[in-house]
Amino acid sequence: MQYICDFHTHSKYSRATSKQADIDNFGKWAKIKGVDVLGTGDFTHPLWFRGLKERLIPAEDGLFKLKPSNGNNHNGNNHNETRFILTTEISSIYSKNGKTRKIHNIIFAPSFEVVEKINTHLGWIGNLKSDGRPILGLDAKELAKIVLGISPDCMVIPAHAWTPWFSIFGHFSGFDSIEECFEEYSKYIYAIETGLSSDPEMNWRWSKLDNITLISNSDAHSPHKIGREANIFEGEKISYNLITEAIKRKSDELKLVRTLEFFPEEGKYHWDGHRDCGVVLSPEESLKYNNLCPVCGKMMTIGVMNRVCQLADRKDDTKPANAIPFQKLIPLEEIIADVIGLGVGTKGVEAHYKNLIRVFGNEFNILLNVRKGELTGASSPEIAEGIEKVRQGKISIQPGYDGEFGKISVFGETEQRPKTNGGQEVLF
Template sequence: MQVDADLHIHSRYSKAVSKAMTIPNLAENARFKGLGLVGTGDILNPKWEGELLKYTKEVAEGTYERKGIRFILTAEVEDNRRVHHVLIFPNIDAVREMREKLRPYSADIDSEGRPHVNLRASEIADLASDLGVLIGPAHAFTPWTSLYKEYDSLKDAYDGAKIQFLELGLSADSEMADRIKAHHRLTYLSNSDAHSPMPHRLGREFNRFEIQEATFEEIRRAILKRGGRRIVLNAGLDPRLGKYHLTACSRCYTKYSPEEARAFKWKCPKCGGRIKKGVHDRIMELADTDERPKDRPPYLKLAPLAEIIAMVIGKGVETKSVRVIWERFLREFGSEIKVLVDVPVEALAEVHEEVAKAIWAYRNEKLIVIPGGGGKYGEIRLPEEIRNVKIEELENIEVEVQVEEYRPKQRSLMSFLKPK
C-alpha cells in the first residue's frame, strides 16, 4: 500500500506554534489533506506525550491511531551548536529513555517542544543508535539552525556516528541535495515542519511510502530501503517558494548574489540587517557532482492549493473564504494532490473556474514564481493572459511567462552605494 506521511511537525508546546496544534486537530486536518500518517513531533515533551496517549490508541509498536490517522513518535532536538536533528522513535520506552539521557544536558526538555541539548551532533547520534532511534539532520541547508550552516560535510558533524536520512527542508529539493555526493546513499525526507494545522502548512511537504501497513516498523524499513519497502515520491514545495531559497537580507528581504553579500560583509547596505545565505547558494558552494543516484525517487514540486486559491480570489490564505473553496475541492476530489496533479481541469472548473485555470497554469509551469529568501516565503502570481481567457481556450493561448530571475540579477556593487 501507499501512504502519504509528514514526519516533522511541532506541537503547541514549541515556541511560535499555533495553539490549535493539538492531536485531534492534527488528525482532522491530516484526513482532509490526504495524509495517512503523521509524525507527532515534540514527543520528548512529557505533556505532548500525555496528549498523544489521551487521544489515540496504540495499534502496533510505536504506532498510534486516531480516527483512521496513524501517528509515529518523532521529535526535533537542537544540539550544542544550534544544529537541528530529526528523531524517529521505535516505541514510547525509547522516548522516555532518551528523555532521561538528555535531561542532564538540557534545561528545557520538560517545557519546550524542541529542546536545546548541550551535546555534540555525534553524541546525540550515538545515543539514538543505542536506543534504535532513527536520526538525520533537519532542514539540512537553512541558514540559522541547520547542519550546513555550521559544517561543510556530514562527516564533520556526525564524526562517523550513523544517520539514516536527510531532511531536505522547504527551500531545497532532491535534485539540489544530490549535488553533494555524500548524500547519495541517504534517504531524503520531505516534511512540512508545520507550526500550524492549517492546510497550507501541515503536509505542504510529504513522503509517499510503499509499505505493507502504516506502522513504525514499516516506515523504518522503507527509510532503510529494506524488503521492497521504500519512498516512491518526495512531494514538496517548489524550492523557490521556500523562505531561505536565495541569499537575502533577513530584515528587509532585499536579495543579493553571494558575491555581493560577501562584499558587504553580510550586512545589508539598505537597512543594516543581516544577510542570510540562501540554500541555493550554499549548495552551489558545496556541490561536488552532477550525477544522480539511480534509486532516488522523483520529487513533485507543489504549490499549496490554499495559496493558489488565495492568489486567485485576492484574499489572505488563512481567511474563511479561502477555506470554504478549499474544502469544496477536497470534498469533491478527496485529496489535495489529486486536485493539484490528477483531476482534469474541466472537472475542477465545475467547482471553481478561476481556480481551475490557476491549477492549469501551475501544472504547465505558467505561474510566475517570485523566489523566497532571508526568511520570506516566495510568492506565486497568475499571469494576466490566463486570468482573461476562457477555460476552453487555455490550451491555445501563448503565455509569455515573465519568469522572475531564478538568480537575482547581477548588479554592480556601485549601484548600491550611489545615492538615488
C-alpha cells in the same frame, strides 16, 4: 497501496506555534490534507507526551491512531484513519572545532517505552519542559549515541539540512559534511530532511549525498500547514519498521517512491538577502558584494542556494542513478487565494477550499490526481487552470530570503488574471 507520510510537526508546546496544534486537530487536518502517517512531534515535552499516551492507541506495529471519542468517526480497525508515528526535534547548540554549532535533528522512536527512556536521559542534560523542541547543549554525535544506545530501532535525521542558522549544513553554524558532524555515528545517518528552501534537485549537485535518502516534511507549526511537504511510500502494508527500513533503502516490502516538495524559491531562506534593507540577491550577485548588504554594508543572511553552490561538486542537470523522483506543489489554499485575488484565510478562499474537499475528499487528491475537467465542474475554470499550471510548474515566484517567504504568482505578472467574484458562486 500508497501512503503519504509527513514526519515533522510541532505541538502547541513549541515556540511560535498555533494554540490549535493539538493531537485531535492534527488528526482532523491530516484527513483533510490526505496524510496517512503523521509525526507526533515534540515527544520530549512532558505535557505533550502525556497527552499522546492518553489519546493514542496502538495500530500497526510502532504506529498509533486516535482513540474513539465523541465527535469523530474513528471506529474499529478502519485503515482509513490517520496513523501517528512518534517523533520529535532536538535543537543542539554546542561548540565543536572552534565554532558554535546549532543543529536540529528529528528523532523517530518505535514505542512509548523507548520515548520514556529517551526523555529520562535527555532530561538529565537539559530542560525538556521549556519548549516542545528543547534546546540542549549536546553534541549531535552524542545525541545519536544516546538515542541509538537506548534503541537501535530509533532513527536520527538532520532536520531542514540547509537552513542558515540551525542545520547540519547551514552557512552560519553547520558543518561541511555528515562525517564532520557525526563522526563514527555517520554510518547511522541514513537520511536528511531537505527543508522548504531546497529540493532534491539541488541536493543532487553534491555527490556526498548520493547514498543519503532525501526526505521532505512540513515542519508544521499549525495543523493547516500539515503536508506542505511529504513523502510517498508504496507497499502492501505499513509499520514503523517498514518505514524506517524503507528510508534506509533496506526494505523490499515498502519503498519510498516520491517526495512532495515546496517550490524551493518559496522557502524563506532560498536566496541571500538583508530583510531590513529589502535586499535580495542570487548567489552570483552576492559574490560581487562579498556577501555584504550593498545598502548598509552588514553581513547578509546567506541562503540555501548559496550554501548548496559552496558544497556542490556537480552541475545543475546531474541526476544520481538511485535518485528518488519528486513533485513540486503549492498548497491548495494559496492557489485559490492567488487566483481569486483574496488572502489565505479569507472567507472566499475558505469557501472554495471546503467545497473542493467535500467533493474530492482531500487536498493531495485534488493537487495530484483529479482531472482538470472535474476540477472545473466542482469549482471554476480559473481555479482548475491554476492547479494545472502548478502541476506543470508554470508559475512565477519571487525567491524568499532572510526569513521572508517567497511570493507566488500562479498566473504571473504579465498574464491576464482571471476575473472571479471572490468565491460567491461556490455551491454547497
